[in-house]
Amino acid sequence: MANLQELEQEELIKQLIELLEIGAYEAVRALDEKLHYADRAEIMEELSEELRQTYFELLDFEEASEVLEEVGSELFSELIEGMDEEKRSKVIDNMSQDDIVDKLSGLTEEKQEELLSYMDEDTASEVETLLEYEEDSAGGRMTKDYVTLTTEMTIDIAIEYLRQNAPGAETIYYVFVTDEAGILTGVISLRQLIVASPETKISEIMNENVISVYDDEDQEEVARLFSKYDFMVMPVVDKEEKLKGIITVDDILDVIEEEATEDIYKFAGSSDLEIYEEDDASWLRVVRSVRSRLPWLIITIFGGLLSGSVVARYQGTLDANAALAMFMPLLAGMGGNVGTQSSTITVRSIAVGYVEGKEAVRTFFLEVATGFAVGLVCSVIVGLAAMLTNSSTVISLIVGIAMFSNIVTAAAIGTLVPMIFKKLGVDPAVASAPFISTTVDITGLTIYFSLATVLIGKWMI
Amino acid sequence: MANLQELEQEELIKQLIELLEIGAYEAVRALDEKLHYADRAEIMEELSEELRQTYFELLDFEEASEVLEEVGSELFSELIEGMDEEKRSKVIDNMSQDDIVDKLSGLTEEKQEELLSYMDEDTASEVETLLEYEEDSAGGRMTKDYVTLTTEMTIDIAIEYLRQNAPGAETIYYVFVTDEAGILTGVISLRQLIVASPETKISEIMNENVISVYDDEDQEEVARLFSKYDFMVMPVVDKEEKLKGIITVDDILDVIEEEATEDIYKFAGSSDLEIYEEDDASWLRVVRSVRSRLPWLIITIFGGLLSGSVVARYQGTLDANAALAMFMPLLAGMGGNVGTQSSTITVRSIAVGYVEGKEAVRTFFLEVATGFAVGLVCSVIVGLAAMLTNSSTVISLIVGIAMFSNIVTAAAIGTLVPMIFKKLGVDPAVASAPFISTTVDITGLTIYFSLATVLIGKWMI
Numbered sequence: 001m002a003n004l005q006e007l008e009q010e011e012l013i014k015q016l017i018e019l020l021e022i023g024a025y026e027a028v029r030a031l032d033e034k035l036h037y038a039d040r041a042e043i044m045e046e047l048s049e050e051l052r053q054t055y056f057e058l059l060d061f062e063e064a065s066e067v068l069e070e071v072g073s074e075l076f077s078e079l080i081e082g083m084d085e086e087k088r089s090k091v092i093d094n095m096s097q098d099d100i101v102d103k104l105s106g107l108t109e110e111k112q113e114e115l116l117s118y119m120d121e122d123t124a125s126e127v128e129t130l131l132e133y134e135e136d137s138a139g140g141r142m143t144k145d146y147v148t149l150t151t152e153m154t155i156d157i158a159i160e161y162l163r164q165n166a167p168g169a170e171t172i173y174y175v176f177v178t179d180e181a182g183i184l185t186g187v188i189s190l191r192q193l194i195v196a197s198p199e200t201k202i203s204e205i206m207n208e209n210v211i212s213v214y215d216d217e218d219q220e221e222v223a224r225l226f227s228k229y230d231f232m233v234m235p236v237v238d239k240e241e242k243l244k245g246i247i248t249v250d251d252i253l254d255v256i257e258e259e260a261t262e263d264i265y266k267f268a269g270s271s272d273l274e275i276y277e278e279d280d281a282s283w284l285r286v287v288r289s290v291r292s293r294l295p296w297l298i299i300t301i302f303g304g305l306l307s308g309s310v311v312a313r314y315q316g317t318l319d320a321n322a323a324l325a326m327f328m329p330l331l332a333g334m335g336g337n338v339g340t341q342s343s344t345i346t347v348r349s350i351a352v353g354y355v356e357g358k359e360a361v362r363t364f365f366l367e368v369a370t371g372f373a374v375g376l377v378c379s380v381i382v383g384l385a386a387m388l389t390n391s392s393t394v395i396s397l398i399v400g401i402a403m404f405s406n407i408v409t410a411a412a413i414g415t416l417v418p419m420i421f422k423k424l425g426v427d428p429a430v431a432s433a434p435f436i437s438t439t440v441d442i443t444g445l446t447i448y449f450s451l452a453t454v455l456i457g458k459w460m461i
Numbered sequence: 462m463a464n465l466q467e468l469e470q471e472e473l474i475k476q477l478i479e480l481l482e483i484g485a486y487e488a489v490r491a492l493d494e495k496l497h498y499a500d501r502a503e504i505m506e507e508l509s510e511e512l513r514q515t516y517f518e519l520l521d522f523e524e525a526s527e528v529l530e531e532v533g534s535e536l537f538s539e540l541i542e543g544m545d546e547e548k549r550s551k552v553i554d555n556m557s558q559d560d561i562v563d564k565l566s567g568l569t570e571e572k573q574e575e576l577l578s579y580m581d582e583d584t585a586s587e588v589e590t591l592l593e594y595e596e597d598s599a600g601g602r603m604t605k606d607y608v609t610l611t612t613e614m615t616i617d618i619a620i621e622y623l624r625q626n627a628p629g630a631e632t633i634y635y636v637f638v639t640d641e642a643g644i645l646t647g648v649i650s651l652r653q654l655i656v657a658s659p660e661t662k663i664s665e666i667m668n669e670n671v672i673s674v675y676d677d678e679d680q681e682e683v684a685r686l687f688s689k690y691d692f693m694v695m696p697v698v699d700k701e702e703k704l705k706g707i708i709t710v711d712d713i714l715d716v717i718e719e720e721a722t723e724d725i726y727k728f729a730g731s732s733d734l735e736i737y738e739e740d741d742a743s744w745l746r747v748v749r750s751v752r753s754r755l756p757w758l759i760i761t762i763f764g765g766l767l768s769g770s771v772v773a774r775y776q777g778t779l780d781a782n783a784a785l786a787m788f789m790p791l792l793a794g795m796g797g798n799v800g801t802q803s804s805t806i807t808v809r810s811i812a813v814g815y816v817e818g819k820e821a822v823r824t825f826f827l828e829v830a831t832g833f834a835v836g837l838v839c840s841v842i843v844g845l846a847a848m849l850t851n852s853s854t855v856i857s858l859i860v861g862i863a864m865f866s867n868i869v870t871a872a873a874i875g876t877l878v879p880m881i882f883k884k885l886g887v888d889p890a891v892a893s894a895p896f897i898s899t900t901v902d903i904t905g906l907t908i909y910f911s912l913a914t915v916l917i918g919k920w921m922i
Contacts, residue, residue, distance in 0.1 A: 033670070034670050035670075036670070036672060036690055038689050038690050038691075159655075163655070163656060166652075172652060173634045173651070173652075190634070190651060190652075190655075191627075191633060191651075194620075194624070194651075194655075195624060209494070209495050209496075209497070211497060223714075226714060227711075227714040227715065227718065228499050229497055229499050230499075230711035230714075231711075232693065232710070232711075249693070249710050249711070249714070250688075250691035250692075250693075250710070252714065253684075253687060253688040253691075253710070253713065253714070253717060254688065256714060256717045256718060256721070257688065257717060257721075257813065260717070260718070260721030260724075260725075261809055261813065263721075263725065264721075264724065264725055264728065264805060264809050265805065265806065265809070267725065267728060267729070267805065268728070268801050268802045268804075268805035268806065268894075269798060269801075269802060270802055270805070270806065282823065282827060285827055286827055286830045286831050286834065289806075289827070289828075289831040290831055290834045290835055290838075293799075293802050293831070293835060294835060294838060296798065296802075297795065297798060297799065297835060297839055298839075298842065300794055300795055300798050301791065301795065301839060301842055301843060301846070303794065304788075304790055304791025304792075304794045304795060305791060305846055305850070307790035307791065307794070308787040308788055308789075308790060308791055308850075309787075309850075310790075311786050311787045311789070311790065312787050315783055315786075315787075318783070318786060319783055322776055322779070322780055325772050325776075325779060325786055325789075326769040326770075326772045326773045326776075327765075327769055328769075328772070328786075328789055328790070329765055329768035329769060329772065329789070329793055329902050329906060330762065330765025330766060330768065330769055331765075332790055332793060332794070333761055333764065333765045333768070333793070333797075333898065333899060333902055334758065334761055334762065334765060336794075336797065336898065337730060337757065337758060337761050337894065337895045337898070338754075338758065340729050340730070340894055340895075341729045341730055341731055341754050341757075343729075344725060344726065344728065344729035344731075345726065345729065345731065345750075348722055348725050348726070352718065352722065362743070366743060366746055366747055366750070367750075369743075369747045370747050370750040370751055370754070373747065373751045374751055374754060374755060374758060377751075377755060378758055378759075378762060381759065381762055382762060385762070385766055389766070389769075433729075433798065433801055433894055434798045434801075437794065437797065437798070437898075438794060441790050441794055445790060
């Protein structure tokens, strides 16, 4: 019974909703205890507004604050407003600050003001400080909810200090140490504290080599450090090395997922505008989708018109050999796909830090070598297919050679463009599928038709 | 001095390598102390084999084992083989098991056998058990390096037990509790242990609702649970609910990054074969690239030939109106891009758990609505562009209407296909860029030419 697997949990959630609907509140409470706060928050999202209020009122203030940490911004503001004053102040006091900031930053400034007015002065001013940081910076991700030790404390005093001050803190498993001026000077683990002798000074056993981040550091870089060093928590400092907050690893899991989604969308030629909350209104999502995607599509239009002008330039060759038109989609499609494959792999390799210095040159040659191998196989298949579908030998040969050159060019362009962007300080992800496939369309058609013009001219006479 | 920022660190690494090269070993040691093991491992990878051995010998066995946890498989096996027997057994004993398993699983079976022979019997047999799990299952990610408490212990005994047995364990911040049969019955945090009164029994204060995973669970699902519940550690059980191992959050960061890379590659039409280690040989990478990408490209060829047959079918219309050829690349390109955008966003939404039940229907209509809006804007631009480039009014109109229908169809196909795949139990990521753009090519050309055939026939007479 103690061991909850995912399926059992879904079953519990269903039962709980049914019990709520028939008003069996005691049974609800009994079941509720078996559920994690994240699951209770999920239940909240699924309930009608009325049942939601009933359910929420069943929770004591500690439970309420844990559940509030897990819900979305809109629901957070609805539930906070629905509480009586006394419970509200207790609940807010018990919530972790970075979560409050997270919810507030999803709301309008007006709503923010209103919710800030419910908090005591200290909390409100700390939350306001945090709200001023960019959402995707270290400062925007950190919490001020931690305890610090000072270098001069002895172990027994430090442990007593933690007992008294830590209950609300986000983590006490790694505690940071500052000097009198608040400057970060070391870190000590709860484990070290427990095994050390009571009269030792913190400064004697703390680790002085703390890796920290500045408060304006980008969250993607922070995530990279967490994953490189296997940290559970990292300190955030200002430019004077004063400790400003801490970031815990659970927030970093979200960052990594968010950044991956952003990268994936960019590949498809859509901006990060398109990462919306689940509770966004429908019309808002459509407007944002259109705004994120249109820029790339308009570039595609001009690229497409350019490709068209290539076709127009060789209209003579095309008119004389109508069969050439039949292989246009095939050549363009293959070039686009090979180019997209190469650029996707290059952009991701740059993002995870694989492609630097010598490695870049090696990656380029490996991609071109792959293009050669793939090109050989595909050009033979396509050439044979052309012959089997009754094209002349010359046309089959042209299609085969064009296919090969096309694939090699596409692999080269797909690899080079993101690397050049990186060098120029442009986000390599701009070399997305739409950009690459449009570029490769133009080079591919030029290769195909110029080859056709030259070869047909030579051999047909 | 205590506070290391990334730039300072790179400077330190450079200095350290220079000092090693001139043989100033004492200075190397002094500098070394300021570096994290992950940085020392990075230095290892950059050094020549000779300098690497020299540097590695400077480390004591504790440092050596920490560094070994951070290097790649190849380097791990090189360094282990280079050590004398006594140091080796100490080093291996001090390493965390899941890291040993991780390195071994990147090596040939022969090498695995050899390295296993260096370990003591206990470790070797535990590592062998772990090696038998699928690499990307919960079992393959877990470690057996942990301590458990039993329900009947009192707090003071438990704390003493941890002091004696925990030094090598991966985490003691959350300790799992089992009954006499080894069945998982609860969890308790170090924090709870410290604040509880000494004579309390574990069973009285432990949390009985432990969320666990089965050892054969997929790592992606494990990562989802970590991120949903903000866990630092999760217990892994077998089908009898017996505790088999634990997974810590630092390994989950890698899983999330790995799975994101896998998804990104799949979008581009490449399989997970292509996720290689940095130290893979060049020829191996090319072979694997070709094998990962060819299947999709061969499907693209057949798709392209099908598209070609659409063109061939309307050859009459095309011959009579040569200008139609000019807009083929544009229409195909736009359809491909819109389809890829829709499918990418749908596949990612499915992956992060946004699209289920009612939400699926809503997503479909929102994508089609986006297609409508985007289609309107693009068809006007393209229609005008066609008129400006001296196409006749009929052709401009055909191009505009085709563009609009093409974009709406592409958005619908791009959204529906991944959803249908999901329903059928096929990985939605199969609806990748190559698949969608090829499908949309065929529908787009059919729309274009059939429209042209009908309209030109009607209006030209």
